Amino acid sequence: MKRPQLLLFILTIFTLLLTSCGSSSSGQTGAGSTAAYIENKGSDTIVNLALAWAERYQQEYPDVRISVTGGGSGTGIAALINGTVDIANASRQIKSEEVKLAEDNGIMPVEHVIARDAIAVIVNPENPVSELTLEQISDIYSGKFSNWNQVGGEDRPIVRLSRETNSGTHVYFLETVLRLGEKDNQTLFSMDTLLLPSSEGIIAEVRQNPNAIGYDGLGYVPKDLKMIAIAKQAGGAYILPSVETVNNNTYPIARDLYMYTAGEPKGIVKTYLDWILSAEAQQIVKELGFVPIK
Amino acid sequence: MQKTLNWREYVITRAVKASGYSAIVFVALIFFFLLREGLPTLAEVKLANLFSIRWYPIEDYFGILPLITGSLIVTVGAGLIAIPFGIGTAVYIAEIAPRWMREILKPLVELLGGLPSVVLGFLGILVAAPYLREFLNLPTGLTALTGSLLLGGISIPTIVSIAEDALDAVPRSYREGAWALGATKWQTIWRVTLPAARSGVLTAVMLGIGRAVGETMTVMMVTGNAPVLAIYPSSLFSPVRTMTATIAAEMGEVANGSVHYHTLFFIGMVLFLISLAVNVAAASVVFRTKKRAERILS
Numbered sequence: 407m408k409r410p411q412l413l414l415f416i417l418t419i420f421t422l423l424l425t426s427c428g429s430s431s432s433g434q435t436g437a438g439s440t441a442a443y444i445e446n447k448g449s450d451t452i453v454n455l456a457l458a459w460a461e462r463y464q465q466e467y468p469d470v471r472i473s474v475t476g477g478g479s480g481t482g483i484a485a486l487i488n489g490t491v492d493i494a495n496a497s498r499q500i501k502s503e504e505v506k507l508a509e510d511n512g513i514m515p516v517e518h519v520i521a522r523d524a525i526a527v528i529v530n531p532e533n534p535v536s537e538l539t540l541e542q543i544s545d546i547y548s549g550k551f552s553n554w555n556q557v558g559g560e561d562r563p564i565v566r567l568s569r570e571t572n573s574g575t576h577v578y579f580l581e582t583v584l585r586l587g588e589k590d591n592q593t594l595f596s597m598d599t600l601l602l603p604s605s606e607g608i609i610a611e612v613r614q615n616p617n618a619i620g621y622d623g624l625g626y627v628p629k630d631l632k633m634i635a636i637a638k639q640a641g642g643a644y645i646l647p648s649v650e651t652v653n654n655n656t657y658p659i660a661r662d663l664y665m666y667t668a669g670e671p672k673g674i675v676k677t678y679l680d681w682i683l684s685a686e687a688q689q690i691v692k693e694l695g696f697v698p699i700k
Numbered sequence: 701m702q703k704t705l706n707w708r709e710y711v712i713t714r715a716v717k718a719s720g721y722s723a724i725v726f727v728a729l730i731f732f733f734l735l736r737e738g739l740p741t742l743a744e745v746k747l748a749n750l751f752s753i754r755w756y757p758i759e760d761y762f763g764i765l766p767l768i769t770g771s772l773i774v775t776v777g778a779g780l781i782a783i784p785f786g787i788g789t790a791v792y793i794a795e796i797a798p799r800w801m802r803e804i805l806k807p808l809v810e811l812l813g814g815l816p817s818v819v820l821g822f823l824g825i826l827v828a829a830p831y832l833r834e835f836l837n838l839p840t841g842l843t844a845l846t847g848s849l850l851l852g853g854i855s856i857p858t859i860v861s862i863a864e865d866a867l868d869a870v871p872r873s874y875r876e877g878a879w880a881l882g883a884t885k886w887q888t889i890w891r892v893t894l895p896a897a898r899s900g901v902l903t904a905v906m907l908g909i910g911r912a913v914g915e916t917m918t919v920m921m922v923t924g925n926a927p928v929l930a931i932y933p934s935s936l937f938s939p940v941r942t943m944t945a946t947i948a949a950e951m952g953e954v955a956n957g958s959v960h961y962h963t964l965f966f967i968g969m970v971l972f973l974i975s976l977a978v979n980v981a982a983a984s985v986v987f988r989t990k991k992r993a994e995r996i997l998s
Contacts, residue, residue, distance in 0.1 A: 601926060
């Protein structure tokens with residue numbers, strides 16, 4: 407009984423050693439000019455997409471290792487500023503303060519648009535409300551409306567859900583929806599908005615709470631939740647988010663997704679970013695529910 | 701022979717001494733670090749802003765009052781649950797339960813203490829929050845109360861384990877004396893055993909509360925993290941944002957050396973001072989009761 411286990415153990419160790427040798431030797435061959443290792447970090451919206459890209463790319467180019475982590479756009483950009491990643495993923499544009507901090511560290515962030523994303527506003531399927539204007543959503547999140555019957559629903563309190571402030575989706579939603587894209591609008595999220603640390607937290611709460619309203623990237627919304635059709639102005643057409651409505655610019659809450667590099671990309675990072683814009687990589691974008699760029 | 705023994709003893713004494721002092725050194729270093737990173741906030745953020753009631757750091761609102769009250773209300777709630785339950789369980793295990801049951805219960809409780817807080821957080825999101833929302837007819841189940849319940853659960857094992865040890869250490873002659881005077885079992889526990897073990901029980905409570913104040917993952921998952929000033933009893937049933945959850949959620953995002961970064965360290969400093977105050981208060985109570993007990997005994 408003991409012996410086969412021991413054998414298995416030794417075998418496992420042996421295989422581990424072998425594989426680690428293998429990777430290090432291939433790493434050496436690949437690291438002719440630059441290190442064959444790409445550190446990629448940032449937006450939780452992009453993390454699944456970035457992982458899918460990294461997996462496919464590593465299959466095709468086995469001598470390249472790409473490590474992908476999430477944490478939020480702010481986290482990725484902070485890491486880029488501190489010089490610990492090669493590529494930062496962001497679902498918002500880099501802020502001017504961040505550019506300044508980066509320049510102080512001798513880093514010049516360069517922007518690459520890699521895909522587009524629609525933000526879906528979601529409610530519990532039991533909620534009868536299915537259409538809202540941008541202004542109504544803004545009034546809900548700013549705290550002006552606090553009962554669903556003010557927007558044509560049942561007599562229920564509204565529970566507002568949002569991502570944490572380090573999420574690019576949060577910042578985008580603040581600027582585009584709460585402030586309706588107006589530069590000098592100072593509207594803030596209502597103080598009792600629940601700030602949840604993950605997309606999963608928002609989805610779990612919306613799924614079980616008929617009072618809740620939340621928002622999330624289109625690619626992350628599961629089928630059992632209800633998406634709200636949104637109109638730009640009162641009296642306008644109510645549009646549901648989809649690849650088509652994002653591409654023909656009728657759905658009002660859609661944005662570009664970015665990758666940032668420290669300076670113009672060179673070597674292996676440049677090859678990878680060029681590949682991301684190829685038809686093959688953009689097909690993966692579509693498969694994951696995001697919108698490919700032309 | 702004699703010489704080597706002396707030499708060895710010297711090294712060992714020194715090593716023990718050094719490890720004893722190192723605890724103080726580490727705490728001092730940590731506090732110094734917190735001060736260095738946190739104090740610049742006082743120069744960078746206006747006091748009126750720092751002690752306002754809005755926390756929204758990406759627009760430069762740095763009001764930490766909601767975070768402090770959020771932490772306090774969750775901790776007080778957890779204490780109200782954990783202290784009676786914890787001490788009750790400890791009394792049962794130490795004084796009432798038969799030997800065989802005691803040998804099952806104590807390891808089980810200690811096992812509960814080893815439960816990762818993330819797992820409890822998941823239980824909170826998927827079970828406790830929906831249940832509380834329907835049962836109490838609240839707008840949402842992600843409230844301070846949910847956090848208190850789970851934190852109470854986290855601190856109970858700490859309290860039980862240490863309080864039981866303290867009760868166990870009370871000499872049997874105390875109880876026998878009480879019984880000989882005709883005291884009932886309850887009177888013995890309430891008037892003799894518990895007061896005799898007071899300092900140990902108090903330490904248990906303090907460590908339990910300390911565990912609750914510092915707990916991060918669970919509260920971040922179940923309290924909703926809305927930075928609302930929580931000063932009414934009804935705040936227990938609405939979402940709150942604690943200091944620990946704020947630091948955990950935002951530390952990853954901030955650029956090193958920014959105002960937001962310094963403010964997060966300032967919050968850490970406040971947290972440190974609060975637990976220091978709690979510990980000092982507890983220590984002084986223990987010290988005073990000990991003196992009184994010594995007076996009575998002498």
